[in-house]
Amino acid sequence: MAQQQAREGRLRPARRLTLAEDVYESIKTLVMDHILPPGERVNIDALARELDVSPTPVREALARLEADGLVRKRPLSGYTTTPLLSRAEFDDLFDVRLLLEGATAGRAATHATAVQRQRISAEAGASIDVEAGDGYRRHATFTTLDATFHDLIAEAAGSPLLRDSITRLHSHLHLHRLYFPPNGAPDTTIEHQRIADAIIAGDSRAAADAMRAHLTAARERHLPAFDRLRAPEAPHGSA
Amino acid sequence: MAQQQAREGRLRPARRLTLAEDVYESIKTLVMDHILPPGERVNIDALARELDVSPTPVREALARLEADGLVRKRPLSGYTTTPLLSRAEFDDLFDVRLLLEGATAGRAATHATAVQRQRISAEAGASIDVEAGDGYRRHATFTTLDATFHDLIAEAAGSPLLRDSITRLHSHLHLHRLYFPPNGAPDTTIEHQRIADAIIAGDSRAAADAMRAHLTAARERHLPAFDRLRAPEAPHGSA
């Protein structure tokens, strides 16, 4: 069976070492970008055919994704992508982010190394270039940039456990509606700059405050997304 | 192939609905109880034979366990159980617990329902009976009781995300050396009572303080475990 070599993976980038790992990344991207719509059923065999692999590694990747909270598994009914965040879940998410990332920013101000401070500052400045782009692509680049900035701070805090928790939270954030707040990019850039400045200065209190202010503002910016579409907040809503 | 019905699962309790789920719980228990020693290699086929299932569900369970942080996967070298917590990781764990569980206790004091307060109080009182027992069994019951108490509070806080994060943290705690601190049970019971009382009273500030005091004391109690065995803290330590 030498077909293994002949196959050319469609959407996976030059297989790392194990197939399951690549499949995991591929499916994760599909879910993050809503190519697999939230709440939709996920057909294992179809996915395997699409990715040109056998169902086994797909199943393995799905199991990891379930632990990440991106898909759910109903015992004898298969996998489904996690539905969109409800308003309550959205609020909960930002409450926890406020707690975790606030403390993280404070720690980063005191624990970060010189090179880490430099990278954080650079990333905060890079956010300006986001203006260019068109529609969806713009949204994607902005989201990635924002995630990178926050992860850089989480890394600088010097707590692997905190960083893991925050990363997990961020993947949940992608389950939010694809909504690009008007003037969100400039405001975000300014707020990022403030956070970066406080961390550079080594001011723990100021960094934590700046981060909390940023998250509160971001939460406010994203709130209108719930009014755009009258999406099913609850399975049997009455309003 | 009717052997599926004839098989009598060795250490799984009356299969739930999917085999992979049972296998997941079984392996999780094996790791938690150090029946699979930390840092050891995990042979998929051997595990499958031991549990009387095919390697496929074992692989799936292992993938979930990896996301939980209980096992690690080296690309072409198989799975290994996560090694024991180093001193730095232990400190990190309690730092994050202090942050998360402190806030959680405070929220529980204001958000908990009447029945939740009642259950928390009952669980705090039940801790007294731990005195009975012998060696390992005593350790296991105590650990379970403590985990239940903390989870009850996390549930009462009304934040699913916070609860998930804390649960994940607790599973990491089980990677600590199996060490039963002298007089740990009575002290723990008293501290649990204080936390429960504050939550019952609805005093958010007092609940958070009591929880932080409890965790600080627990951290102190477990510290001697690092001196007992001169375990490899770092791969190439110099001290």
Place this chain on the structure above:
DNA sequence: CAACGCAACATCCTATAGGAAATAGGTTCG
């Protein structure tokens, strides 16, 4: 016309087989 029951279908779940890579042990050379 609606609700219930039945049957066919699709899908998931598990088991088995075979190819490829890494690890371990022995041997040989410097």
Place this chain on the structure above:
DNA sequence: CGAACCTATTTCCTATAGGATGTTGCGTTG
């Protein structure tokens, strides 16, 4: 005596086939 190389074994990784179960559509009946 030590280190490097080679070989054999073990183990992992992927693919495929078959049985069990949930779901869906249609027909029938009240």
